[in-house]
Amino acid sequence: MINYFSSDFTLGILGGGQLGKMLLYETRKFDIRTIVLDPNAEAPCRIACDEFTRGDLMDFDTVVNFGRKADVLTFEIEAVNVEALEKLESEGIEVYPSSKTLKKIQDKGVQKDFFTSHEVPTALYQKYSSKMAFLEGLQKGEISLPLVWKSTTGGYDGKGVAVVKNLQTAEDLPETACIAEDLIPxxxxxxxxxxxxxxxxxxxxxxxxxxxxxxxxxxxxxxxxxxxxxxxxxxxxxxxxxxxxxxxxxxxxxxxxxxxxxxxxxxxxxxxxxxxxxxxxxxxxxxxxxxxxxxxxxxxxxxxxxxxxxxxxxxxxxxxxxxxxxxxxxxxxxxxxxxxxxxxxxxxxxxxxxxxxxxxxxxxxxxxxxxxxxxxxxxxxxxxx
Amino acid sequence: MINYFSSDFTLGILGGGQLGKMLLYETRKFDIRTIVLDPNAEAPCRIACDEFTRGDLMDFDTVVNFGRKADVLTFEIEAVNVEALEKLESEGIEVYPSSKTLKKIQDKGVQKDFFTSHEVPTALYQKYSSKMAFLEGLQKGEISLPLVWKSTTGGYDGKGVAVVKNLQTAEDLPETACIAEDLIPxxxxxxxxxxxxxxxxxxxxxxxxxxxxxxxxxxxxxxxxxxxxxxxxxxxxxxxxxxxxxxxxxxxxxxxxxxxxxxxxxxxxxxxxxxxxxxxxxxxxxxxxxxxxxxxxxxxxxxxxxxxxxxxxxxxxxxxxxxxxxxxxxxxxxxxxxxxxxxxxxxxxxxxxxxxxxxxxxxxxxxxxxxxxxxxxxxxxxxxx
Known part of the structure; x- marks a missing residue:
């Protein structure tokens, strides 16, 4: 077994928010060396890790250069550069969850398709590549109100999700690829x-x-x-x-x-x-x-x-x-x-x-x-x- | 109430060992700003505090200068400069436990006297200012073997305490002020x-x-x-x-x-x-x-x-x-x-x-x-x- 405890083994964490912060309680408890990457200099993880790096989680080079310093890499947020994870995996760095898993989850449209192809029960949905396509779908009756609208990427803290009950709400939604789901009682x-x-x-x-x-x-x-x-x-x-x-x-x-x-x-x-x-x-x-x-x-x-x-x-x-x-x-x-x-x-x-x-x-x-x-x-x- | 949470309030901790480290889990949980003083650059508390200072806990000036940066000061080890705590208290910094409490505990002889004067039940004991005085006490029959020997200060990790069953063990003890207690079955x-x-x-x-x-x-x-x-x-x-x-x-x-x-x-x-x-x-x-x-x-x-x-x-x-x-x-x-x-x-x-x-x-x-x-x-x- 690899000696993780009080050793030179290094765990890399992409994202320095509250989930990372609470994960750091545990790396401290086990005395596992950690490095954290986050764009915000005031991120909750700026202390309690061994090394904090400020940088963009969506930037390929930033993530690759950071990841090369780790033995195992994980993330506390899905919005990370997945090609960088693939590159790191190809270089022999263990990334958990893997880029393969993340790719099936990061985009909510892909996630829903994955459920369907694996016979996982889920609400019926339609995918749209733009706001215009979504509004057209609504016009054509492909989907009907009320519905649940989800931006395919970037949703957090209740953003990127909306219950749409009327056309006005639909028209006020942001310009983005999305899915429209049946509103399930x-x-x-x-x-x-x-x-x-x-x-x-x-x-x-x-x-x-x-x-x-x-x-x-x-x-x-x-x-x-x-x-x-x-x-x-x-x-x-x-x-x-x-x-x-x-x-x-x-x-x-x-x-x-x-x-x-x-x-x-x-x-x-x-x-x-x-x-x-x-x-x-x-x-x-x-x-x-x-x-x-x-x-x-x-x-x-x-x-x-x-x-x-x-x-x-x-x-x-x-x-x-x-x-x-x-x-x-x-x-x-x-x-x-x-x-x-x-x-x-x-x-x-x-x-x-x-x-x-x-x-x-x-x-x-x-x-x-x-x-x-x-x-x-x-x-x-x-x-x- | 003082706003401790995500504010500028600063808690100072004297000592950066494992007790301090586990205390820092909690300051992190409450997002309380912390500064830590410890002589060892590799102390367990070197990370997870907001500011780590390397310095001698027994040095008056070091402790005073450090303490002045805190609103409340505590310690995770008794071996700290108590005069420095008194000085800080006189300047209006809250020190908990207080220098007064610490002075009644830091020296094990004083601690035992405190028990006696407050009618706290404790094993019978004699205090000695040096190894020679202790050996003389033994010679004169003031105390008898077997006994428990304790150095009055500086004991930790099982050091500074010994069960003495024979004269040879007594003579091998380190040169220090001590107390000799009845060995209680x-x-x-x-x-x-x-x-x-x-x-x-x-x-x-x-x-x-x-x-x-x-x-x-x-x-x-x-x-x-x-x-x-x-x-x-x-x-x-x-x-x-x-x-x-x-x-x-x-x-x-x-x-x-x-x-x-x-x-x-x-x-x-x-x-x-x-x-x-x-x-x-x-x-x-x-x-x-x-x-x-x-x-x-x-x-x-x-x-x-x-x-x-x-x-x-x-x-x-x-x-x-x-x-x-x-x-x-x-x-x-x-x-x-x-x-x-x-x-x-x-x-x-x-x-x-x-x-x-x-x-x-x-x-x-x-x-x-x-x-x-x-x-x-x-x-x-x-x-x-």
Whole structure:
């Protein structure tokens, strides 16, 4: 086995945001040497890695030159130069997840086609190469309102996704290649994270339930385990494992799903990395998702995915009407509540709906945790000075 | 309330070892700006703090100049210049624990006198200002063999403490001021960590049980909760709280105790900081000791001290006969076991009995955790290349 611990082995991470920051807790815990590339000099990962490089994740030369300094390379954001990853792989650097996996996920149109060709249940969709093509499709009746519009690339923090109920909304959408999906009436949004290492070991986390903020299209609560029938949970887990097998990914694969009105499972989208829906695991699971990702990409044995207690996660997003130096109003109030742990990502500037942190609530009694989560949500406000 | 989170507020930490490193996980989680002072350029805290300064913790000017850059100052090691802390306090910088607390703990002779004057039960002892005085005391029958010898300052990693059974061992001891204590036959070594904040809020962790390595005088297993009678645990908790009240400390106070053959409780020694006996809490407790120390010294509400599951901690110390670049033999083997999390402190060089890391084993069933801990202990070896 390669000696990763307190050695010269170097893990490279593309992206220096909050996911990278939480991954760095684990590389520190294992004393694994890390280098991080991010365009922002103030990125949350600027400290806690061994070497921080400022640079463009979409620039071929920047990524290749950075990657050559690593023994294993991973990423915390899908928007990276995939040709650079291919080049690095051809030079013998291990990239996990691989460029092959990323190419099947990075573009949401390709992702949907992959689901279809692998018989993964998903909502019906049409792909369009431009806004004009999309509007024409709507005109021609290829698709009908209401629908879900998704930009094929670059979506994050609720951007790049919209529910389109009328023509005006459609016409106001940005100019970009997109997919248009059937708007599925659903009971629940669910997610399952599957971990897989190069030796082929696979471990699946429990099904979690996501409650979305109706306007911002961002997750408001993640609840683990999901409060659903055992049979539905089992079905969701099986679908997630099927998707995992289809991708043959290395590392984590987060699979977001809809539980339909008829208790069917439709895959919404996937992400080949630690995921917002797994943040609860830092406090609640025997092995948190960041440690698990590390174990997976380094071909270490995967850890136990079960939970020590019930967990609820609340996203802290910038409040509407506030932009500027962030203030977490009432944070000491929520810290009085039982089993509450705030995570502050380290972004100095808040903006409406920007993901600034999250709070985990852990309790032996899940309904109690959910109740405390609501208190947290009602008390804390992410505002500016 | 002061805005600690993603602000310009600066926490200074004296000492950059593993305790500081684990404290930095929490400052990162809360995005609190930190500066660290340590003499070693390769100290575990050299990364993950905002600013690392290399310097002598016992040098007055170094500590004062460093401390002036902080709003609140804490330490992760008792061997710091206490006059410098007094100077900083006089300038209005908050130092927690205070110089006053530290002065009553730093010197083990003063610590024992403090126990006596506050009617804290402790083993009988004599203080000696030099090795010669100690040997004379032995000669004159002031103390008798077997006894426990402790250097009054500078003990760590099992150094500075010795069980003296014969005159030869006594004569081989180093030249230093010391205390000589009765050797207490005991059933168990116990420890309790008490947290206290400036507002006077107090929270006490469960009683843990420590199993020592017979030769190295280092803790081999820490077990939480201690497998002792509820009445004895309650007594230990009460004694720890009495010690905490006597010191009026801010931050954590770790109280090490003996459970005598007659189920009496004698305080062995105290440490005003996160402690080896509390490492289990990172995985097992609702609020781990490092987050708790931070909450306490920043006058934030204290967190829940209870456990999510049973926890056992195994220290990883350098194996005898190995010095040099460290290798954690069979670490991937132990990572296969249920609920096992290794912590690697980041010291590149191993030496016999040097504390290199620890492993936590968490399980709903404590006896199962203890069993897995033994497997861990038997499998992993801290050796050199």
């Amino acid at each position: 659903f009971k629940n949004e669910l997610a399952v994270i599957v971990a897989r290492n190069p030796s082929g070991e696979v471990k699946t986390y429990p099904v979690v339930e996501m409650e979305f903020h109706p306007e911002a299209n961002q997750v408001e609560y993640v609840i683990c385990p999901a409060r659903i029938d055992a049979a539905v949970a089992e079905k969701a887990r099986k679908v997630a494992e099927k998707v995992s097998r289809a991708y043959e990914h290395i590392g984590l694969l987060a699979v977001e799903m809809f539980q339909t009105e008829e208790d069917g499972i439709l895959v919404n989208e996937v992400a080949p990395r630690p995921h917002n829906s797994g943040h609860y695991s830092i406090e609640a699971a025997f092995t948190n998702q960041f440690e698990q990702h590390l174990r997976a990409i380094l071909d270490l044995p995967l850890g136990d995915t079960e939970s020590k207690a019930g967990g609820v996660m609340v996203n802290l997003v910038g409040e509407e009407g506030f932009s500027g130096n962030v203030v977490y109003e009432n944070i000491s109030e929520i810290m009085k509540l039982k089993g509450v742990t705030p995570h502050i990502y380290g972004k100095k500037i808040t903006r409406p709906f920007r993901k600034m942190g999250h709070v985990t609530i852990v309790n032996a009694d899940l309904s109690k945790a959910r109740q405390i989560a609501e208190e947290v949500k009602n008390k804390i406000r992410v505002i500016s000075e | 005991f059933k168990n070594e116990l420890a309790v960590i008490v947290a206290r904040n400036p507002s006077g809020e107090v929270k006490t962790y469960p009683v843990v049980e420590m199993e020592f390595h017979p030769e190295a005088n280092q803790v081999e297993y820490v077990i939480c909760p201690a497998r002792i009678d509820a009445a004895v645990a309650e007594k230990a908790r009460k004694v720890a709280e009495k010690v905490s009240r006597a010191y009026e400390h801010i931050g954590l106070l770790a109280v090490e105790m003996f459970q005598t053959e007659e189920d009496g409780i004698l305080v062995n020694e105290v440490a005003p900081r996160p402690h080896n006996s509390g490492h289990y809490s990172i995985e097992a407790a609702f609020t781990n000791q490092f987050e708790q120390h931070l909450r306490a010294i920043l006058d934030l509400p204290l967190g829940d001290t209870e456990s999510k599951a049973g926890g056992v901690m195994v220290n990883l110390v350098g194996e005898e006969g190995f010095s040099g670049n460290v290798v954690y033999e069979n670490i991937s083997e132990i990572m296969k076991l249920k609920g096992v999390t290794p912590h690697i402190y980041g010291k590149k060089i191993t030496r016999p009995f040097r504390k290199m890391g620890h492993v936590t084993i968490v399980n709903a069933d404590l006896s199962k955790a203890r069993q897995i801990a033994e497997e861990v202990k038997n499998k992993i070896r801290v050796i050199s290349e």
